[in-house]
Amino acid sequence: MVRVYVVGVGLTKIGRFFNKGLRELFAEAALKALDEIGNETVQALVVGNMTSSSLGEQDNLGALLADYAGLGKIPAFKVEAACGSGGVAVYTGYFLVASGMFDVVMVGGVEKQTEYPTRIVSKALAQAADAEYELFHGISFTGLNALVMRMYMNEYNVSRDEMSIWPVLMHKNAVKNPYAQLRFEVTKEQVAKSMVIADPIRLLDSSPIGDGASALILASDRVAKKLTDTPVEIAGIGMATDHIYVAYRKNLLSFEATILAAKKAYEMAKIEPKNVDVAEVHDAFTVLGFMNLEDLGFSERGKTPKLMNEGRFWPGDKPTVNPSGGLKARGHPVGATGVYQIAEVAMQLRGDFPGVNVGGDIGLAQSIGGLGTTVTVIILKR
Amino acid sequence: MRPTRDVGIVGWGTYIPKFRIKCSEIGKTWGFPPEYHSGLIVLEKTVANMDEDTITMGWEAAKSALVRAKINPEEVEAIYVGTESKPYAVKPSITVIAEALGITPKILGADLEFACRAASEALEASIGLISSGMIKYSLVIGSDTAQASPGDVLEFTASSGAAAFVLGPRGENTVAYFEGSYSYITDTPDFWRRQLASYPMHGEQFTGDPAYFAHIVAAAKGLMEELGLKPSDFDYAVFHQPNGRFPLKVGAKLGFPKEKILPGLITPMIGNTYNGSALIGLCAILETAKPGQRILLVPFGSGAGADAYSIIVEDGIEEKVHLAPTVKELVENKIYINYTHYAKFRGLISKFSF
Amino acid sequence: MSMKISVPRVWREIKAHYLLEATVCNKCGKIHYPPRPICDNCGNKNLFRRKLSGEGEVLTYTIQYIVLEGYREYAPIVFAIVRLKEGIKILAQLTDVEPENVKMGMRVKAVLRKICEDGKIGLIKYGIKFKPV
Numbered sequence: 097m098v099r100v101y102v103v104g105v106g107l108t109k110i111g112r113f114f115n116k117g118l119r120e121l122f123a124e125a126a127l128k129a130l131d132e133i134g135n136e137t138v139q140a141l142v143v144g145n146m147t148s149s150s151l152g153e154q155d156n157l158g159a160l161l162a163d164y165a166g167l168g169k170i171p172a173f174k175v176e177a178a179c180g181s182g183g184v185a186v187y188t189g190y191f192l193v194a195s196g197m198f199d200v201v202m203v204g205g206v207e208k209q210t211e212y213p214t215r216i217v218s219k220a221l222a223q224a225a226d227a228e229y230e231l232f233h234g235i236s237f238t239g240l241n242a243l244v245m246r247m248y249m250n251e252y253n254v255s256r257d258e259m260s261i262w263p264v265l266m267h268k269n270a271v272k273n274p275y276a277q278l279r280f281e282v283t284k285e286q287v288a289k290s291m292v293i294a295d296p297i298r299l300l301d302s303s304p305i306g307d308g309a310s311a312l313i314l315a316s317d318r319v320a321k322k323l324t325d326t327p328v329e330i331a332g333i334g335m336a337t338d339h340i341y342v343a344y345r346k347n348l349l350s351f352e353a354t355i356l357a358a359k360k361a362y363e364m365a366k367i368e369p370k371n372v373d374v375a376e377v378h379d380a381f382t383v384l385g386f387m388n389l390e391d392l393g394f395s396e397r398g399k400t401p402k403l404m405n406e407g408r409f410w411p412g413d414k415p416t417v418n419p420s421g422g423l424k425a426r427g428h429p430v431g432a433t434g435v436y437q438i439a440e441v442a443m444q445l446r447g448d449f450p451g452v453n454v455g456g457d458i459g460l461a462q463s464i465g466g467l468g469t470t471v472t473v474i475i476l477k478r
Numbered sequence: 479m480r481p482t483r484d485v486g487i488v489g490w491g492t493y494i495p496k497f498r499i500k501c502s503e504i505g506k507t508w509g510f511p512p513e514y515h516s517g518l519i520v521l522e523k524t525v526a527n528m529d530e531d532t533i534t535m536g537w538e539a540a541k542s543a544l545v546r547a548k549i550n551p552e553e554v555e556a557i558y559v560g561t562e563s564k565p566y567a568v569k570p571s572i573t574v575i576a577e578a579l580g581i582t583p584k585i586l587g588a589d590l591e592f593a594c595r596a597a598s599e600a601l602e603a604s605i606g607l608i609s610s611g612m613i614k615y616s617l618v619i620g621s622d623t624a625q626a627s628p629g630d631v632l633e634f635t636a637s638s639g640a641a642a643f644v645l646g647p648r649g650e651n652t653v654a655y656f657e658g659s660y661s662y663i664t665d666t667p668d669f670w671r672r673q674l675a676s677y678p679m680h681g682e683q684f685t686g687d688p689a690y691f692a693h694i695v696a697a698a699k700g701l702m703e704e705l706g707l708k709p710s711d712f713d714y715a716v717f718h719q720p721n722g723r724f725p726l727k728v729g730a731k732l733g734f735p736k737e738k739i740l741p742g743l744i745t746p747m748i749g750n751t752y753n754g755s756a757l758i759g760l761c762a763i764l765e766t767a768k769p770g771q772r773i774l775l776v777p778f779g780s781g782a783g784a785d786a787y788s789i790i791v792e793d794g795i796e797e798k799v800h801l802a803p804t805v806k807e808l809v810e811n812k813i814y815i816n817y818t819h820y821a822k823f824r825g826l827i828s829k830f831s832f
Numbered sequence: 833m834s835m836k837i838s839v840p841r842v843w844r845e846i847k848a849h850y851l852l853e854a855t856v857c858n859k860c861g862k863i864h865y866p867p868r869p870i871c872d873n874c875g876n877k878n879l880f881r882r883k884l885s886g887e888g889e890v891l892t893y894t895i896q897y898i899v900l901e902g903y904r905e906y907a908p909i910v911f912a913i914v915r916l917k918e919g920i921k922i923l924a925q926l927t928d929v930e931p932e933n934v935k936m937g938m939r940v941k942a943v944l945r946k947i948c949e950d951g952k953i954g955l956i957k958y959g960i961k962f963k964p965v
Contacts, residue, residue, distance in 0.1 A: 216901055228866065233911065233947060236898065238898065243911065297894070341923070343913045343921035343923045344866075344920075348892070527927065529906065565956055577846050577847075578958070
C-alpha cells in the first residue's frame with residue numbers, strides 16, 4: 097500500500113458564529129489548508145459532519161462544500177459516525193490515498209451547533225444513541241454518559257474532587273490555544289459547583305456546544321515532499337464499532353471499540369502505548385477522558401484520576417494528553433473534532449502548534465462516535 | 479336478572495396511585511371556609527403521576543387481577559374498560575392494555591362510557607357472554623383520572639384509581655359468584671361533560687335525591703325483591719362512593735347499618751375514583767370476607783343509572799388475598815404533595831411549548 | 833400540524849416496548865434485548881421470542897435535569913440501567929421515586945407508563961418504566 101502523509105492543515109477558531117454557516121466555516125478552514133500546499137489541486141474531498149441534515153436541512157454536503165471551497169467537480173462525500181465523524185473522515189481519506197487511486201485528498205470536518213436553542217440541538221446530538229431503545233425513552237447524550245460516570249466513580253472509589261482535575265487541566269491547556277473555544281482557567285471548586293446537567297455530570301464536565309471547521313490535506317508518498325517540507329506520516333490507523341445499545345455490552349467501564357481500534361493502529365505503526373509522545377483523546381465528558389487513557393493503554397483501570405492529580409499527562413509528560421485543551425476546552429464541533437485532532441497532532445510533530453507545544457516524534461488521536469460506539473485511533477509519525 | 483349458568487369472580491386487583499393531596503390543602507388554595515370539606519367525609523385524595531393515565535392504571539390493576547386469577551392470560555377472551563377519562567376521545571384504551579398484557583389478538587371488547595357505572599355495565603355484559611358459553615374468561619377494568627374544575631367543590635373528591643376483575647364460569651377457581659343483578663336507568667342529567675369541555679358540570683344538590691339516591695334505592699330494592707332477600711341477609715353493602723357521606727345515608731335509607739358499609743368505604747382516604755369507586759370498595763371487602771358471606775354491590779353512574787348485584791363469597795378466597803397488593807396496602811403507601819405539584823400533575827398548568 | 837411521533841415506528845415496536853419481548857438463541861441460549869434477527873454470539877438465525885420478567889435491580893442511574901424537546905414537563909427524569917433477574921440489562925426511566933431516594937442496587941419492577949405525548953392532539957407513546965418494589 098501507498099504511504100500517506102498529512103501535508104497541510106487549516107483550522108477555524110471554535111465558538112458561536114451566528115454569522116457563519118456550514119459553507120462559510122468550511123471554506124475558511126479549507127482555504128487555509130490549501131494555502132499550506134501552495135494551492136495545489138485536490139482530487140477528492142471527504143467531509144465529516146453529524147447534524148447538517150437534522151439541524152441544517154442540508155444533505156449532499158460533500159458536493160456543496162467542494163464547490164464552495166473552489167475544489168472543482170471532484171469526487172466529494174460526507175461520512176457520518178455521530179461525534180466521531182471527523183475520525184471516520186480521516187480514516188476514509190487515508191484509504192483513498194493508500195489505495196493508490198488518489199494522490200492528494202482533502203479531509204474536512206465542519207459542524208454548526210448554534211442554529212437552534214440547546215434543547216433542540218441536544219435532541220439532534222442524542223441521535224448518536226439507539227433511536228428505538230435509548231432515544232425512545234428521552235435520554236440525552238449527557239444522560240447516557242452520566243450513567244457511566246456514576247458507575248466509574250462507584251467502582252473505582254473516585255471522588256468528585258479527584259474527577260475535577262480533568263477539566264482543570266483541559267482549560268489550563270486551552271488558554272494558550274488561539275483556536276480554542278474556552279480560553280479561561282477553572283478551579284476544582286468551580287467544576288464541582290457548576291450546574292448539574294445529568295447527575296453526576298456538571299456543566300464544567302461537558303464539552304461545550306460550538307461551531308467550527310478544520311481541514312487536512314493528505315498526500316501520497318509520491319507527492320508529499322513536493323507539497324511540504326514537514327510531512328507527517330499517518331503510520332497507524334484503526335477503527336472499530338460496538339453495540340449501540342449501551343446496556344447490551346458486558347463492560348460499561350471500558351470501550352471495547354477503542355481497544356480494538358488502538359490494537360490495529362499500534363500494530364500497524366509498530367509501536368506500543370509507551371512510545372506515544374502526545375495524544376489528543378476524545379473527552380466529550382470528564383469520565384471519558386479517564387476511560388480513554390485506560391483503554392488506550394496509557395494507565396491502569398480506575399487509577400487515571402489519581403495519576404492526573406499527581407501530575408501525570410500534564411505538558412511535558414509522556415504522553416502529554418490534550419495539549420489543545422481537548423474536547424472540553426478547545427471545543428467539540430462534533431463532526432469536525434476528529435479532523436481538528438489530526439491537525440493538532442500534526443502541528444505538534446511539526447513543531448508549530450500555536451498553543452502548548454510539546455513536540456515529539458509520535459502522536460495519537462482518538463475520536464469517538466456515540467458512547468464508545470464507533471472509535472477511530474490514528475497514529476502519526478514525524 | 480339471573481344467568482342460566484352462574485358466573486363468578488376468578489381474580490381481582492386494584493391500583494391506587496401513591497401521591498395524595500389533602501382536602502385542606504385544596505380548600506386553602508381556593509379560599510374555602512376551613513373544614514368545608516369535612517361534611518363530605520373525605521380527608522385526602524389520590525393524584526396520578528404525570529406519566530399515568532386511565533390506561534396505565536387499568537393495566538396495573540388488571541395485572542393484579544390476573545395474578546390472583548392464576549390463569550394463563552391468553553385464556554382471557556374479552557376485555558372492557560369502563561371510564562370517563564379516556565386518554566383519547568377516539569381510540570380505545572383496551573387495545574393498549576390488551577397488548578401490554580399480551581392477550582391480543584383473538585379478543586373482543588371496547589371502552590364503555592356511562593359516567594361512574596361504565597365498568598359495572600361491563601360486568602353485566604361479561605356475565606352474559608360467559609354464561610352463554612361464548613367465552614370463558616372476561617377482564618373488566620374500571621379506571622379513571624377524574625377531572626374537576628379547579629376551585630369547584632368537586633375538586634375535593636375527584637381522584638384517580640383503578641379496579642379490575644377476571645370473571646369466569648362459577649367453578650373451582652372462582653372465589654365469589656353473582657347470585658343475581660338488577661339495573662335501573664333513566665334520563666336524569668345530574669352530571670355531564672360535553673365533548674370538548676375540560677371539566678364536567680353538575681347539578682349540585684340535584685345530584686343527590688333525584689340521581690344518586692333514587693337510582694341506588696330503586697336498583698337495590700328491585701334486586702332484593704327479585705331474589706327474595708332482605709338487608710339482614712347481607713353481610714356487606716358497597717355503594718358507589720362519591721364521598722364518605724352518601725353511602726352511609728343511602729345505606730340507612732335501605733336499612734343497612736353502618737357496620738356493613740364501613741369495610742367497603744374507601745373514598746374518605748382516596749377520594750372518588752369514579753369507575754373505581756364502588757369496585758375498589760368491593761375489592762377491599764373481598765380481602766376480608768369469609769366464604770359463605772353475601773355482599774350487596776351497587777355502582778351508580780350519573781346520567782343516570784345504578785346496578786345492584788348480590789355476590790356470594792366462596793371457598794378459596796383467603797388464599798388469593800395476598801398474591802397481589804391489597805387495597806389496605808395501596809391506601810397506606812402514600813406521599814403527600816402540595817397544590818403546585820397537584821396542578822402540574824393534573825395538567826392544570828403546563829410548560830409553554832414553543 | 834406537525835407530527836413528531838412516527839405512527840409506524842411506535843406500532844411495530846409495541847411488543848418490545850410494552851412486553852419487554854426479547855429474542856433468545858435456541859442454540860447458545862443468549863438473550864438479546866433489543867430483539868435482533870441473528871445471534872451475535874454464535875451466528876444462529878433461528879431465534880425465538882420471550883417476554884422478560886421485568887424484575888431487577890438498578891445497576892447505575894442518572895438524574896437528568898436538562899431534558900430533551902418533547903419531555904420537558906417531566907424534568908428531572910431519572911434514567912437507569914436495570915439488570916433483570918435473567919442477567920440482561922435494560923435502559924429505562926425510573927418512576928414513582930424521588931431522585932434523592934434512588935440507590936444503586938435498588939430493586940425495581942417494570943410498569944406500563946406514558947413515555948411522552950405529541951402535544952395535545954398527536955399520539956401518546958407508552959412504554960415500560962421501572963418503579964421501586
